[in-house]
Amino acid sequence: MRASRFFISTLKEAPSDAEIVSHKLMMRAGMIKRLGSGIYTYMPMGLKVIRKVEAIVREEMNKAGAIELVMPFVQPAELWQETGRWDKMGPEMMRVKDRHGRDYAIQPTSEEVVTDVVRSELKSYRQLPVNVYQIQTKFRDERRPRFGLMRGREFTMKDAYSFDKDIEGMQKSYTAMFDAYTKIFSRFGLKFRAVAADTGAIGGSFSHEFHVIAQTGEDALVYCPTSDYAANMEAAEAMPLIAQRAAPTQELFKAPTPDTVKCEQVAELLGLKLSQTVKSIALTVEKEDANGRAVKENWLLLIRGDHELNEVKVNKVPGLAAFRFATEAEIREAYGTVPGYLGPIATKAKVNVVADRTVANMSDFVCGANEEGFHFTGANWGRDCPEPQVADLRNVIEGDASPDGKGVLAIERGIEVGHVFQLGTAYSEKMEATFLDESGKPAPLQMGCYGIGVTRILGAAIEQNFDDKGIIWPDAIAPFEVVLAPMGYDRSELVKAEADRLLAELEAAGVDVILDDRGLRPGSMFADWELIGVPHRVVIGERGLKDGNLEYQGRRDEAATAVPVADMVGFIKAKLGK
C-alpha cells in the first residue's frame, strides 16, 4: 500500500470529549470518526485493525468447531417477549416500529434468535453438540456513551452459542470456548487474564470474564500470584481476616460520639484503629406476607470499618435478592435513631442482622448504639446481642488469603473484552427449545454463550500499549506491520527506487507494509506513524544507501539499527516471525 492512496487523517489535538487515552489516540490517529453520541464510523486505518481482530477470532472459532452464521440486526419483538426480556431489557435496548406498526428490537444480543434458529433445526441428540457464532453489529443505547469504542452504542461483537444434550456436554463446550479465547487473546499479543465472574442479569450458572490488563481498566481483577485462582471483584470470595473469635475483654460501654457518623471519625475520636469498628448498613426488603399483604423487612448488614460492601454478594444472601437501601424514615422506625448511629444491639423493631465473615469473628468491637450521638465500644456477639447470620459481604483487598488456600490475593486493573457463560436451560426452557434424547424423550437444550467485544479490543489494546508519541500496536493487530519512510521520495531517484523495490519485495513476502510517499518532512512523517502505532519502521535515506544500509527501528526501540539493504527483507520477516 502507498500512503498517497490510503485515507490518512491524523490530528494534533484530540477532541475535547475524548477522556481516556485510547479514545484520544484513536481519534488523533484517524482510526474512528464520531457520527453521533457513541456512534462511530470505522475509518480505513481503524477498520484494518478491526478486520485483523475479526480474522483471528474467526480462525480460532472455526478451529474450535464453531460454525459461522449471521443473525438479523432488526429482530421482531415476539421472540423477546417469549423470554420476558422485551420488558426486562429497559431503555438500553433500542426499539423501533416498522411501517405497519410492528415492534422490533435493534439487537443488543442474540440469545432469543439463536434459540429460535436451533429449536426448529435441531431435533435429535445425534445432531448435538452444535456451536454457532456471528461477528455482527450490536446496538446498546447506553445512558452515557463514552470512551470511544470502549463504551459506544453501536459496536461489533462476536457472539457464540453452544447447544448440548446434557450438562457435561455444556461444560465441555464451555471449556473448548475458554481454550479458544485463551488462544485468541494470546494471538492478539495482549497481556490478559481470565477471571471467574458473577453471572448477573444474563442468567445461568457459571461464567468467566477475559480482561486485557491495563492500569486504566474500569474493573478490579483479583488473583493469587502463587496459584491459578482469579476472579473479578464481584465474584472474588473474601475469607475472614480473623481466623477465630477471641473472648470478650471489655464491658459494653456507650461512648458519646456527637456528630461522628463515619467509622473513620469514630475511630479517630475514640483513639481506636479503624479495624476495630463495624459499619452498619440498613436495608429494606418489600414483600407480600402469606395473606398477600405488602410488608417490609428490616435487614442490617455489618462489615468492618475499613472494608467495602459488595452489592453483588448482598444480592446472593437468601432473602436479599431484591434488597434496597433503607430510607431515613425507615431507619428511624426500625432503629429509633438517625443514619450514622445504627448497630445490631437493641434495635427498636425486629431486624435481620447479617455480619460479614470478618465481623462475625470480631470481639470488643465498636458499633452504633441506635441512639443519636452514641456508639458502643466493647461490643461482643452472643453476650450483647444474638449471634448474627454470617455471609461474605465485602470486597476482597490486597493481602487477603486466597480462597484456594494457596497464597494471598493481589489486585490489578483490567478491561473486559470477553465473557463466557454457562446458561444451562435458562433460555431453552422459556422458548421450548428441546431435542429428543437417547430414550426418545424431549429434553431442553443445555446452552452456553460466549462474547468478544471486537471493537472494544482496539481500545483495550491501546490502553495497554501506548507512550507519549502514540499507539504501539502488537504486530498481530497493527493496521500495518511495517512503514517504509523514505527521506525525499519525491527528490531522490536512489531513495525512490529502493523504497519501491522494498515495498514490492515485502508485499511479495506477505508483509502488510505501507510506503509513505506523501512527500512529508521526516518529522511530520515519523510523528504520524508513531501516533498511528505501526510497530516496525524502515527509514530509507541517501546517506545510508551510499553505505549500503537502511535504518530499522521498532516502535519501542530507543534507537535505530543499521541493516544492510540486502538483508532487510529477511530481517523484517524474522522480526515478524514469518
Next chain:
Amino acid sequence: MRASRFFISTLKEAPSDAEIVSHKLMMRAGMIKRLGSGIYTYMPMGLKVIRKVEAIVREEMNKAGAIELVMPFVQPAELWQETGRWDKMGPEMMRVKDRHGRDYAIQPTSEEVVTDVVRSELKSYRQLPVNVYQIQTKFRDERRPRFGLMRGREFTMKDAYSFDKDIEGMQKSYTAMFDAYTKIFSRFGLKFRAVAADTGAIGGSFSHEFHVIAQTGEDALVYCPTSDYAANMEAAEAMPLIAQRAAPTQELFKAPTPDTVKCEQVAELLGLKLSQTVKSIALTVEKEDANGRAVKENWLLLIRGDHELNEVKVNKVPGLAAFRFATEAEIREAYGTVPGYLGPIATKAKVNVVADRTVANMSDFVCGANEEGFHFTGANWGRDCPEPQVADLRNVIEGDASPDGKGVLAIERGIEVGHVFQLGTAYSEKMEATFLDESGKPAPLQMGCYGIGVTRILGAAIEQNFDDKGIIWPDAIAPFEVVLAPMGYDRSELVKAEADRLLAELEAAGVDVILDDRGLRPGSMFADWELIGVPHRVVIGERGLKDGNLEYQGRRDEAATAVPVADMVGFIKAKLGK
C-alpha cells in the same frame, strides 16, 4: 470440512410464502432462515456463499484503488435533514428514537454520512480523487417484502462513493468502477449485462445498472446484438417506427363504436390493424399560476394502440415532472366525454397534446372522438387538429431500430444486482462538501456512487442457474467447491480411509471441500448436495476402489466419469483452474 460438524438443514418442501425458484431453493437448501417479514438469518451454508461474494467484491474494489471503511447502521437524523431526504425518503426508511428522544435513521444508504466524513477530512485537490466503500447491512422497510433475499428488508450491500475535483475526474472514477464491476460479475461466473439507466430519485446525471440475466428477472433489458447499445426499459430510447408521415388518403369519419373503449376492441370492430389506432392518456398537472392561485393543466398523451406507455419518459417531458393521471371528473370537464373515447380532435377545454414519435408520423389513424360511443377514423395531423408536441413516450419493443443506428433491438430479462451513478454535486452542494482547488478557491466535490446488492447476488445467481434437482452454483461462489460422497463411510474401512485421505489432500491443495460423513443412504446424500448445488461431486465406493477408481460428476453432467484414485486431486484442481 466434515458434514457432521457443519450445520446442514435441507427441506423436502419449500414454505408456502416462497414464490420464486431462488427463494424456494434457498429455503430448502437451508441457506437462509426467515425471522420476520423480509428479515432472514444467514445460515452457515448461505453465509459461506455471501462471504465468497464479499471477498471477490473486496478484492476488485481494492484493486481499483477504493478504500474500505464502515459507516454506522444507526445514523443521526440531522445529516438526513441537511439534504432534505429525512422528509423525502418516506416510510421505506425506518426511523427510531433513542432514550433521549433523538431521531435516527436505520441506514438505507450512506450518501449523507460519507459526504459528512469527507467534507471534514478532504481539504485540498491534492487529496483527490478518493473512493471509499463499505460492505454493510442495510435496511429498507419495503411495503411488501418478498422473494427471500431478492427483495428483503434487511440485506447486505457494497456501497462505494468517489470524490473528485472535476467532472472529468468523476467520469474517470466512474469508468474505473464500471470496469471493476465488469470484473466482479465476470469472476462470479454469471451471465450479466450492463445497461444505461435512468438516474431516478437518487439524483445525478448518468448511470448504469448491472443485471444478472435470468428469464425470471423483474426487469426488461434492451440491447442491440450487433452493437454495444444496452439500456433498461426506462432509459431505452424508442425511435419512430414510421420514418416519414404519409399524406392523408382518408376523410375524417366519426364511426359509431358503442361499448368499445380499448384500442384492441376498436380495431376488431372496425376491421383495422391495432397499429392504425392511437391510445389517448389524459393527465393532470396541478400548479400555481403567476398570481399564486392553484390551477390545473390538461395534458393528453398519444401512443400507438399496440405500444406501452413509459412513465419515466413522461416524467421527462418539460412540464410533466409532477404529472398524475386525470380523474374521470377531470376527463369529463376537459374532453366532454368518458374515458375510452378521448382524442386530440375537438377537445372541450384547452389540452396540451403530446404525441409519441411514432404517432406523430402516423396518418389516417383512429382515435377517440371525444364523444361517448364514437371514434374517428381517417384522422390526420395538421388537417384535423394542430400538429402535436412530439416526444419519446413508449417502451421499446423487440425489433425497434437501435438508437445508435447499428441494428435492431432485442429484449431479455434481468435482475438488477449493481448500479453505478454519476452524482455530480447533488449532495456536496447541499452539504457544503467543498475542497480548495488549484487556485485556492473552494469548490464542491464531484461525487459518484456505486452499489452492489451482495445478498441479492445469491438469489440472482440461482434464478440463472438451477434445475429440477436444485441449485447449480458457479465454482467461484459455491458454498463448497467439491463434495466427497462416500458409499458406506461408517461401514467400509476402505471407503473411509480413501475419503479421509482425499479430504486431507484436497484441503491441502486449497480446495473448499466437504466430506459427507453423516452416514446417509446414497439417494438422500446425493439429493442433499444436488439441492445445495455443490458444483463438483466425487463418489467413493468399494467397487470402484477395487478397480482403483473414483467417480467424478459435475453438477450439470449427465453421467459420472471414472477417474483413477491417484489422478483425482489433479483432476479436481484442473476442473477448478487451481
